Amino acid sequence: MTTPLPLAQIGPFxxxxxxxxxxxxxxxxxxxxxxxxxxxxxxxxxxxxxSTGVAVxxxxxxxxxxxxxxELQESTGGNFRLGLGTQVKTHIVRRYGMAFDRPxxxxxxxxxxxxxxxxxxxxxxxxxxxxxxxxxxxxxQWSPGPIAVDDPRVDVAAVNPWMLEMAGRVADGVxxxxxxxxxxLRRHVVPRVxxxxxxxxxxVDDVALIVPVMTIVGDxxxxxxxxxxxxxxxxxxxxxxxxxxxxWDEAGFxxxxxxxxxxxxxxxFAGMAQQIxxxxxxxxxxxxxxxxxxxxxxxxxxxxxTRIVLYNASRSPERFERLGEIAxxxxxx
Numbered sequence: 001m002t003t004p005l006p007l008a009q010i011g012p013f014x015x016x017x018x019x020x021x022x023x024x025x026x027x028x029x030x031x032x033x034x035x036x037x038x039x040x041x042x043x044x045x046x047x048x049x050x051s052t053g054v055a056v057x058x059x060x061x062x063x064x065x066x067x068x069x070x071e072l073q074e075s076t077g078g079n080f081r082l083g084l085g086t087q088v089k090t091h092i093v094r095r096y097g098m099a100f101d102r103p104x105x106x107x108x109x110x111x112x113x114x115x116x117x118x119x120x121x122x123x124x125x126x127x128x129x130x131x132x133x134x135x136x137x138x139x140x141q142w143s144p145g146p147i148a149v150d151d152p153r154v155d156v157a158a159v160n161p162w163m164l165e166m167a168g169r170v171a172d173g174v175x176x177x178x179x180x181x182x183x184x185l186r187r188h189v190v191p192r193v194x195x196x197x198x199x200x201x202x203x204v205d206d207v208a209l210i211v212p213v214m215t216i217v218g219d220x221x222x223x224x225x226x227x228x229x230x231x232x233x234x235x236x237x238x239x240x241x242x243x244x245x246x247x248w249d250e251a252g253f254x255x256x257x258x259x260x261x262x263x264x265x266x267x268x269f270a271g272m273a274q275q276i277x278x279x280x281x282x283x284x285x286x287x288x289x290x291x292x293x294x295x296x297x298x299x300x301x302x303x304x305x306t307r308i309v310l311y312n313a314s315r316s317p318e319r320f321e322r323l324g325e326i327a328x329x330x331x332x333x
Contacts, residue, residue, distance in 0.1 A: 001053065001212060001309045004032035011044030013314075020324025023331045024049030026083075026210075026309050029056055035068050042075040050076055053210065053309070054085035054157045054175050057110050058103075059096040062133055065110075066117030069152045070144050078149030083175050083210075084111065085157035104163055106132045111154050111170045118151040155210060159244060161192050168196020173208030177247075178311055179238045180211060181284045184247050185304045208306035213297060215310065215323075216287035224287060229273075230312065231285045236272040240264050251283055290322055294329045 004027055005013060017025050025041060025048055027034035034052040041050055050072065057065065069082040086092070086103040093100050109130035116128035116135060126138040155173030158164045159180075167174045174193060176185065194204035214234060216227040239248060245257035256275065263271035281287070288296040301308060308330070313323045 001026045001028065001311055002314060003028050003030055004034055004037040006032075007036060007040050010037045010040045014041035014045035014048060016320070017324070018045040018048045020321050021326075021328030021331075022048075022310075022313075022324050023327060024051065024079075024307075026051045026053035027055075028053060035072065038072050038080065039075065042072060042080070046077070047079070048076075049079045049081070051081040051155070051210075052083040054083040054155075056087045056091075056096070057084040057107060058086065058092055058098050058100070062110050062113035062128075063117050063135060066114045066121070067144055069114070069154075070118065070121055070147065073149060073152040074144075074147040081153045081155055081173065082114070083155045083157070083173075084114075085175070104166060107156060107163075108166045108170050109133055111156060114154055115151070122146045153208070155208065159247075161188060164189055164192035165196035168193040168198075168202070168204065168207055169200050171207065173210055173306070176209060176211045176305075177238070177244065178212040178214065179235060179244060179247055179284055181247075181251060182300055182304055183251055183283070185209070185211070185301075187250060190304065209304065210307050210309060211301060211305040212309040212311045213301070214285040214312070215293065215297075216281070216285050217290055217293050217319075217323075219289050227287075228281055228285075230315070231281055232273040232276040234312070235276045235280060235284055236260050239276070240272065248280075253280060253283075256280070290326075294326050297326075298330065298333070 002025065014025060027037050034055045038050045038052065041048065072080040086107050089100045092098050109132040112130055113128045113133040113135055116126060120126035120138050121143050126135050128135040153172035155175055156167050156171045157175040158167045159177050176189060189209060190204060193207050197204050197207055214231050216224050216231060218224040218227065238244060239256055240260045242257060248256035259275045260272050263275065286296050286300055297308060310323050310327065314320050
């Protein structure tokens with residue numbers, strides 16, 4: 001997982017990712033766009049699996065998103081996944097200047113519209129009429145045309161039960177939130193995705209679960225202590241979001257979000273991280289020696305995650321290389 005880099009840097013970085021042993025690269029989207037980074041990476045490191053994880057959907061029309069994903073799928077030889085998310089209302093309305101009414105149903109219609117565009121690129125017929133998007137015009141001049149690989153897979157970010165069921169109905173995968181610990185996956189993600197999939201005659205196995213994992217790894221206590229501090233900071237940042245409070249509560253940590261938000265409102269960022277106890281860390285992160293990390297991750301997530309995304313893998317060059325070797329070992333099993 002990486003935030004997008006300046007375009008002059010992403011090609012060499014993608015090559016390092018591939019050489020280190022990682023099978024893929026997932027781009028989040030913030031101040032820089034995920035799509036342009038994926039395009040450069042596709043040329044610099046052929047064979048590397050690439051994904052947006054996630055790109056913001058609503059500021060772009062479904063047709064623009066579909067056309068971009070189509071070109072990336074062709075460029076990667078079928079190794080691109082389109083990951084989409086809603087973002088939050090403040091960003092959509094005040095930064096992008098777009099509507100944010102009923103974001104869940106809107107995203108469901110958006111995914112269906114994107115897939116209708118994929119079909120139109122192959123057949124020349126565009127016919128999508130949903131609650132939010134009506135698309136029914138395409139000509140050869142404005143179509144990229146067929147490609148020699150399958151359509152891109154379309155994944156969505158989902159946390160709450162309704163969104164997870166929606167993903168099961170319309171998406172090819174779910175980007176699980178970084179605080180999605182195994183208990184949450186078992187209690188909510190798998191059953192809700194399965195329920196949604198069953199309404200469309202699909203299996204839960206048809207929907208990939210893409211899970212970011214926070215690791216605390218090292219052969220000395222000093223190494224692991226540095227990782228723990230980073231994990232506490234990351235968990236406190238995510239834990240400040242009210243919509244995620246139920247994840248903490250159901251894992252046995254009632255009131256975590258309220259305590260973090262109290263410190264956040266006071267501007268006490270160190271105090272936010274201090275609300276994350278050793279028990280929090282043990283539940284939401286995976287701690288191990290270097291030799292034991294692959295087995296520890298496999299034991300924790302096997303049967304739950306379709307693919308694991310190593311969070312903060314590029315924090316240091318040595319860590320990057322060693323985590324790449326862990327990824328290579330896990331991919332070979």
